Amino acid sequence: MLKLNQVHHLAIIASDYVRSKIFYCDILGFTLLGEVYREERHSWKGDLALNGEYLIELFSFPSAPARTTQPEAQGLxxxxxxxxxxxxxxxxxxxxxxxxxxxxxxxxxxxxxxxxxxxxxxxxxxxxx
CATH class of the missing domain: 3.10.180.10 (2,3-Dihydroxybiphenyl 1,2-Dioxygenase, domain 1)
Incomplete structure (x- = not known):
């Protein structure tokens, strides 16, 4: 059996990177560990930590489709x-x-x-x- 140690991170794609970064950092209290703009993908990537533990990769992608289902759909x-x-x-x-x-x-x-x-x-x- 595969031995997993822990969940390393979750990835979230935001429609508005800045708005979501403000939400997760200023409202929920995450810390921005670092961020990079990936020119070839026209995409921001921010690494967010909660209480010092790296937890979320926050992304932006141009023209990403909106979430179309409610929580009871299959998947996460x-x-x-x-x-x-x-x-x-x-x-x-x-x-x-x-x-x-x-x-x-x-x-x-x-x-x-x-x-x-x-x-x-x-x-x-x-x-x-």
Missing amino acids: RHLAFSVDDVAIARAQLEFRGVRCEPVRIDPLTGKQYTFFFDPDGLPLELYQA
Whole structure:
């Protein structure tokens, strides 16, 4: 059996690189480790870390198609972040103009969670630690 050590990173393609970089860094608190413009692809690539751990590659590509499905479609469903208090984190996001769903209770764990959305509608989750 293959031995995987951990998830290395996730890749997100943004329709507006600058807008998404502001969202992930200024609103969610990621740190921009570095970025490069790849002239041959007309594409930005930014490396984002959360609490010092490299986690997201943020890309832009010209004419990339929009996400056409909701989270229940086949494939990657969403990206989840653990927080100490879902209600407080949700209120902070809403204060910054981020669209959030109501807080729910996970029937299996009894923990609170909610979904919110990045500038391109990518579903993200807050989950009570």
